[in-house]
Amino acid sequence: MKTVIPVELPQTQYDIKIATDGLQYLGPWLAAAGKAGKVLLVSNPAIFQHYGETALTSLTEAGFEVSQCVLPAGEQYKTLQSIEKIHSVAFDHHLERSSTMVALGGGVIGDMTGFAAATWLRGIAVVQVPTSLLAMVDAAIGGKTGVNHPQGKNLIGAFHQPSLVLIDPSVLSTLPEREFRAGMAEVIKYGIIWHEGLFHQLEQAERLDQLCFVSEALLHDILKHSCQAKADVVSQDEKEAGLRAILNYGHTIGHAIESLTGYKSVNHGEAVGIGMVAAGAIATTMDLWPQTATDRQLAIIQKTNLPTKLPATLNIDAILNALRSDKKVKSGKVRFVLPKRIGEACVTDQVTDDVIRSVLETMF
Numbered sequence: 001m002k003t004v005i006p007v008e009l010p011q012t013q014y015d016i017k018i019a020t021d022g023l024q025y026l027g028p029w030l031a032a033a034g035k036a037g038k039v040l041l042v043s044n045p046a047i048f049q050h051y052g053e054t055a056l057t058s059l060t061e062a063g064f065e066v067s068q069c070v071l072p073a074g075e076q077y078k079t080l081q082s083i084e085k086i087h088s089v090a091f092d093h094h095l096e097r098s099s100t101m102v103a104l105g106g107g108v109i110g111d112m113t114g115f116a117a118a119t120w121l122r123g124i125a126v127v128q129v130p131t132s133l134l135a136m137v138d139a140a141i142g143g144k145t146g147v148n149h150p151q152g153k154n155l156i157g158a159f160h161q162p163s164l165v166l167i168d169p170s171v172l173s174t175l176p177e178r179e180f181r182a183g184m185a186e187v188i189k190y191g192i193i194w195h196e197g198l199f200h201q202l203e204q205a206e207r208l209d210q211l212c213f214v215s216e217a218l219l220h221d222i223l224k225h226s227c228q229a230k231a232d233v234v235s236q237d238e239k240e241a242g243l244r245a246i247l248n249y250g251h252t253i254g255h256a257i258e259s260l261t262g263y264k265s266v267n268h269g270e271a272v273g274i275g276m277v278a279a280g281a282i283a284t285t286m287d288l289w290p291q292t293a294t295d296r297q298l299a300i301i302q303k304t305n306l307p308t309k310l311p312a313t314l315n316i317d318a319i320l321n322a323l324r325s326d327k328k329v330k331s332g333k334v335r336f337v338l339p340k341r342i343g344e345a346c347v348t349d350q351v352t353d354d355v356i357r358s359v360l361e362t363m364f
């Protein structure tokens, strides 16, 4: 499996390389991307245990001077305190403006390493080596970096594009099944908002709940079509002035669920899955897309075995309140991404609290 997807932006361009067993070429590919000198590899304990040595060996043999920062795993550690830890290692190892940070991990490590790189010495290079399905298809691409605030998801951050995204699908062999399903939520998102063909492929697949039931060919298409969708959207609207907001499909309610559950019991993909169920139902309630489309979306989410109901501990008033800190709020109005047809979405501020309430009431 080998595919290269270029991401073309006004100020820069970089490649997304999808290559089975590609991790061993991290060093040479980093050098080919024009990097030299010091590298700070950031990861978490489980991922570092599986893949740290391969990454370190490849970088060292390619002539890089490598230091490492291994942070605790989990969304609850996606904080400014973790950024300070990365910066302390960068200070101890004298990282310079020409140095590079490498994120070896899921979206949490990727978002934090990107933000640490964006802010160290006012900005050094970052390379994304995503190890979860979710990070491969989404988080590693497009330059959104940042951390959570106790009051809201990803409220602190910066746009900072990577110099290279290296996707080695073979590392998915150690990804926990729950995390595979979480990644499928963002894949389904692309099928709804951008890529009708991908949606049909997912519809035709028999099982999507575990990697072992997904053929190599389908996995390749999932990675290729998802990365291409993200590259297409980001290259048209790098800083979310308009179009890019559609990548937030399912995230308005999803982010509220994550922050209200303390970034612990519901992971990002699960929250997005529940958020897409809600957004689909809202669109149907508003006569924007048919009930049959909502049902087809639900069937794929169920086939993936993602949760489709709200956590019983949440209440609707708290969710409505949390929606007001969403980054898409404009002039005080909550904006939702809603599907128009399979493969196309829009952003609207016309969703009333009554509609949201009526949909959420059906989701416990």
Ligand SMILES: NC(=O)c1ccc[n+]([C@@H]2O[C@H](COP(=O)([O-])OP(=O)(O)OC[C@H]3O[C@@H](n4cnc5c(N)ncnc54)[C@H](O)[C@@H]3O)[C@@H](O)[C@H]2O)c1
Residues within 6 Å of the ligand: 044, 046, 047, 050, 073, 074, 075, 078, 105, 106, 107, 108, 109, 111, 131, 132, 133, 134, 135, 138, 139, 140, 141, 142, 143, 144, 145, 154, 171, 172, 173, 174, 175, 176, 179, 182, 183, 267, 268, 269
């Ligand atoms: N920047 C963006 O555009 C963007 C897009 C989507 C999501 N995100 C962010 O990404 C985060 C979610 O990312 P995630 O779902 O990857 O979660 P994660 O980074 O927490 O990883 C999930 C779990 O899987 C483990 N793991 C990852 N790869 C593994 C592997 N190959 N083998 C064994 N274990 C592995 C991790 O250690 C972790 O415990 C959220 O913070 C979300 O906000 C950012």
Ligand SMILES: O=C(O)C(=O)C[C@@H](O)[C@H](O)[C@H](O)COP(=O)(O)O
Residues within 6 Å of the ligand: 138, 142, 144, 153, 154, 186, 240, 244, 245, 247, 248, 251, 327
């Ligand atoms: O890249 C984007 O743009 C996205 O919206 C992708 C989302 O999957 C991702 O979760 C993102 O971090 C959410 O964006 P945010 O600006 O609402 O934090």
Ligand SMILES: [Zn+2]
Residues within 6 Å of the ligand: 138, 186, 251, 268, 272
């Ligand atoms: Zn997301």
